């Protein structure tokens with residue numbers, strides 16, 4: 103079934119791709135002064151952003167909406183661009199990338215086992231943790247190149263969250279209300295657990311950025327309530343419609 107709303111998302115992702123091409127990359131040659139704790143932290147996030155997304159794309163294609171699948175392919179390309187920019191930032195700071203990290207291996211294996219709906223719930227855990235993380239890097243990194251890269255990634259993540267929320271709302275809507283409530287409560291619990299693990303694992307980097315572990319965890323947990331509500335019932339956010347069209351917002 104084709105949901106016309108995803109045409110607006112495809113346009114949004116394509117417009118963003120064009121904007122990226124016009125703006126060009128940050129000036130990598132100016133170099134980056136990276137704190138060693140931040141290097142270790144960014145290396146782990148770089149691994150998390152990296153991946154071909156083929157499992158997610160395959161599931162989106164099998165879901166039977168080619169427009170949604172096209173939007174997912176554009177989403178995956180943005181995540182790959184995050185991995186590319188983080189790798190170049192690490193290079194600019196004289197550091198390398200990791201070939202893998204246990205947390206990413208667990209995450210990827212877990213997601214492969216799941217159907218599209220549950221995979222998106224798990225993916226949303228990573229996206230929401232990433233929102234707080236990149237905000238901390240953008241606002242707290244003393245190095246201007248690092249802050250710029252984090253700001254660019256954060257702007258993308260802020261669009262990804264409502265995109266997945268929209269699809270999840272559609273995916274959860276056929277379920278009875280108590281099941282939907284259970285699903286979003288489980289999602290919030292998983293997110294809280296992930297926030298605790300990330301705060302512990304990235305504690306020294308967060309301290310360098312001026313964010314305490316407790317503050318990081320509390321902020322992530324606080325942000326999860328409205329998102330869970332949006333997945334269950336909320337209107338979600340749609341990208342701006344093309345000028346010649348009325349709003350494509352669906353039910």
Ligand SMILES: [Fe+2]
Nearest residue numbers: 151181184259
């Ligand atoms: Fe990302």
Ligand SMILES: [Fe+2]
Nearest residue numbers: 181229259262
């Ligand atoms: Fe994302």
